[in-house]
Amino acid sequence: MQHKQISLLFSFSMCVLILRLATAQNTSNTITKAANITKPGCPRKCGNLTVPYPFGIGSGCALDPVFEIQCTVTTPFIHDSEVYDISDSEIRIxxxxxxxxxxxxxxxxxxxxxxxxxxxxxxxxxxxxxxxxxxxxxxxxxxxxxxxxxxxxxxxxxxxxxxxxxxxxxxxxxxxxxxxxxxxxxxxxxxxxxxxxxxxxxxxxxxxxxxxxxxxxxxxxxxxxxxxxxxxxxxxxxxxxxxxxTIGNLTCVQAQKRKEYACLVNSQCVDSHTDIGGYRCRCNPGYEGNPYIRPGCQDIDECADSSTNMCEQNCINTPGNFTCSCLKGYTGDGKKNGRGCIAPNSNSEFPWIKFSIGMGVSFISLVVGAILLYFCIKKRKLIKSREKFFQQNGGLLLKQQISSIKGGVEATKIFTVDELKKATNNYASDRILGHGGNGIVYKGILPDKSIVAIKKSKYVDENQVEQFINEVIILTQVNHRNVVRLFGCCLEAEVPLLVYEYVSHGTLFEHIHNQNGAPWLSLQNRLRIASETASSLAYLHSSASMPIIHRDVKSTNILLDDVYTAKVADFGASRLVPLEQTHVATLVQGTLGYLDPEYLHTGQLTDRSDVYSFGVVLAELLTGMKPILRGTSDEDKCLVEYFVSSMKNNSLFQILDDRVVREGGIEQLQEIGELIKSCLHLHGEDRPTMKEVSMELESLRKFTSPWTNADGHEDQNEV
Structure with a gap:
């Protein structure tokens, strides 16, 4: 397809593009409420836009040149880009x-x-x-x-x-x-x-x-x-x-040690919580104004403002706050939303004390009764809600399927919501193992002290419940040492939760692209990882009770256990293929760089789509490069095109990882390159099956050569 691109290069050492919200409610009061919001002698507005410091209109009116804007008549511009609005944390262009x-x-x-x-x-x-x-x-x-x-x-x-x-x-x-x-x-x-x-x-x-x-x-x-x-x-x-x-790129702790720290008196520093660092300033509670410009944030006189004066009689303003008191002879806290001020009473106080005690006991009894009733109703609603979710997520169908499978009860366990909450410490943040496209994965510890991975889905398609249950049944019966095992599921929550085998040593992606390189990642270990992965995919394609297409094969979905054995994971995008069919039509889903181009353009998913993605993983293993490469001219390049081009130009050894070249024989590496090239054919019918790939990798693992490699070193292959 013909395609043009326009480059709007924002060099923020010279300018910042700023945009306006449609409603005043969305702007921040922190730096716009006080009268003194701009640098003395500088314009306050351009058209309808108020420009608060640290931003400024024209040269010398901003905290830093990156915050300067220009005003053309009534329209604010920065390098031909219109300025709309500024808030205390965001700009809009x-x-x-x-x-x-x-x-x-x-x-x-x-x-x-x-x-x-x-x-x-x-x-x-x-x-x-x-x-x-x-x-x-x-x-x-x-x-x-x-x-x-x-x-x-x-x-x-x-x-x-x-x-x-x-x-x-x-x-x-x-x-x-x-x-x-x-x-x-x-x-x-x-x-x-x-x-x-x-x-x-x-x-x-x-x-x-x-x-x-x-x-x-x-x-x-x-x-x-x-x-x-x-x-x-x-x-x-x-x-x-x-x-x-943000202001600069330092954190609050770092910036407070510098002479140019921007937050003035009666304000607090707030970290930006982004990868680029930086901070912003915010007025303390009870203060208003611009925290970046002198005299800084000023005390709000709550007593002078009828909308904030919460006292019945006497109001005393204090720095950042206020207090209430009653006139002499009156009792109470003096607050309108509290007990207020109670007039003196000439009658004996004893009846009032008895009355108060009686009312207090009655009130406490009423509250206790209401609380008990509330919890009873809440528990009943919770039970009904769980029953509803269980049926909605296909629980009855799953039980029916389990009862019809011999040994199904042992193979597929149905967990309760309370079991998984307890296992994950109520889904605590320190139990998060990772975020995926289809949900969040938590580390769970079951009552028998076994460790599992619990996947909490983001959503469920009610129209695909039957297919989801069938996939759970199939996956729990998958028994392969290189496939992460599915133990069971929980259907009582709004979205299903899946319980998987826990794998301890992270993803293959992390080990390949470790800045210092993984010491254990020799050529033989790379081929072993590739062979184990290919073996598991071949099993899913041809040996499972119903063929399974993974649909998202990539190095981040290949986990490594404590002895660096590969295990294929994340079947959130997988699809079952009926025995009488060769493909399924689906909405295109996958990861850029690994996605089969034929599947992308036709929407027809076949087992050869997994072969293409595996070919990208194998190229990633042998070269140590990511699927999407950032070139020197800031243009993204595809590893697939780079690899195939190198094969055609007989320059394979120039793109392989240095350690791979040192440890591999010339013939062995060329054979591996040809295997990768065959997996990356544009047409699926020209690619080998996963079983053929697995057999070829097993052969290449045992390959030895008496010849030296391209660098003149002797082969160091391990058999």
């Missing part, structure tokens, strides 16, 4: 939208440049996780890549019908698709392409769009957006890109 339009015959009529934005590495700005990648269209696919990450989002209309498009939702990928980005990234670029050039849908959707913007500000209007000729301008002016800003 005007959006940019990528677009491609087609005729009814599929001819490309218009291709607007797709956004590419880069923030300065040393400047304290990053893209906020309030933004999401959004794709709007009925035949469009977009990728967003940045520093060490990449995501893809596809938006399609099933059966080429406009009736499936639903207003207000972007979750299903029908007409609209949205994906989250991680906090703290400094660079991103997008691409947009069409699978069928909008043929069949151009009558109600001639164009596809892609943009990164604040998710809460975008409302998908269904068919109105798909056929809106003014869509680009609407997004540009209504859906901003949000940037997080």
């Amino acid at each position: 005007r959006n940019y939208v990528g677009r491609s339009c087609y005729s009814s015959e599929g001819t490309l009529l218009l291709l607007d440049d797709s956004p590419l934005m880069e923030l300065g590495d040393t400047d304290p700005y990053s893209f906020s996780d309030l933004n999401k990648l959004t794709v709007v269209g009925c035949d469009d696919l977009s990728f967003l890549s940045g520093s060490n990450f990449a995501i893809g989002c596809g938006s399609f209309c099933t059966d080429n019908s406009s009736h499936a498009v639903i207003e207000g939702t972007c979750k299903d990928g029908v007409g609209c698709c949205q994906l989250e980005i991680r906090k703290g990234i400094k660079y991103f670029e997008t691409t947009i392409e069409s699978r069928n050039n909008h043929t069949g849908v151009s009558s109600f959707n001639p164009c596809g769009y892609v943009f990164l913007g604040e998710a809460s500000r975008f409302h998908f209007r269904g068919l109105k957006d798909l056929n809106d000729t003014n869509f680009v301008e609407r997004i540009k002016h209504n859906v901003p890109i949000v940037l997080d800003w």
Whole structure:
């Protein structure tokens, strides 16, 4: 597909792009409420935008040149970029939208440049996780890549019908698709392409769009957006890109030791909690003003403000607070929302004491009774809720399946919610093992002291419950030493929880890309890891009771136990293949760099898709390179293309890891290279089966050669 890109390079040593929210409620009071918010002698506003210090209009009016903006008549600009709004932690910039339009015959009529934005590495700005990648269209696919990450989002209309498009939702990928980005990234670029050039849908959707913007500000209007000729301008002016800003790149502890520390009197320092560091200043409770400009934050006189004066009679203002008192002869705490001030009473106090005691006892009895009733009702609701979730998540179907399988009770255990809460210490943060695309994995300790991994899913598709239960049954019966075993599940929660075998030594990705290199990762161990992984995938494809396609084979999904044995994990994206079928049609899912290009363009998932992904892992093992390579010109390159090109140019040994070249024989390494190349064929039918790959790897592990390698060293292969 023809494609252009526009580069909006944000060098924040010179400028900062700032955008405005539509409502005043979303701006911060911390640096805008007090009268003195700008540097003396500097403009306060440009048009409708108030510019608080540390930002400033023009030279010398900001804390640092990175916070300077220019005002053209009534419109604020920074290097031709319009300024909209500033808050105490975020800035918002005007959006940019990528677009491609087609005729009814599929001819490309218009291709607007797709956004590419880069923030300065040393400047304290990053893209906020309030933004999401959004794709709007009925035949469009977009990728967003940045520093060490990449995501893809596809938006399609099933059966080429406009009736499936639903207003207000972007979750299903029908007409609209949205994906989250991680906090703290400094660079991103997008691409947009069409699978069928909008043929069949151009009558109600001639164009596809892609943009990164604040998710809460975008409302998908269904068919109105798909056929809106003014869509680009609407997004540009209504859906901003949000940037997080900080002062410098030091933490609060580090900055407080410096002479240029920016937080003034009666304010506190707040760390930014992003990878780039930095801090911001905030007025202490009971104070208001601008914490960056003298005289700093000032005490709020709560007594003078009728909206904050909570005293019935006497109000005494104190620094950062206030106190209430009653006139002489009155009793009470003097607060309007407390006991107030009680007038003196000439009658004997004894009846009042008895009355108070009686009322107190009655009240306590009533409260105790209400609490007991509340907990009884709550417990009953909890039981009903768990029963509802159990049935909703396919619990009855699972029990029926277990009873029909010999030995099923031992193979598939149904855990309770309380068991898994206790095992994970109520899902404590220190028990988190990792975050995946489909959920969070916790470390759990069962009553018998056995350690397990508990996966808590993010969501469940109610229409796929039967398939989910079938997959649980199949996976619990998978018995292979190189596959992470599924012990059972819990269906009483809102989303199912899966209990897996615990694997202790992290992922293969971490060991390959360890900065100092893993000492144990010799050529023979690399081939052993590859052989064990291939053996497990071959087993899933051909030896399981129903063939299983993993669909997300990558080095982060290959775990290593305490003796560095490989175990394939994370079957959240896996699919079962009925025995009479060779493929299944699914919504494209996988990881960029490992994803089978044939599957990406056809949506037809086969076992050869796993072969392609495994070929990428094998190339990663032999070269020590990541699937997406960051080039010297800041352009991302694909390891697959780099590897295949090296094979064609007879330069394989130049890209292999130095240790691999030292320990491997020439013939052995060339054979491995040819195996990887065969796995990476564009057409699945040209790739070997996983079983053939496994057999070839076993042969290569035992391969020895009397010849020396390319560097003149003798072979050091281990048999």
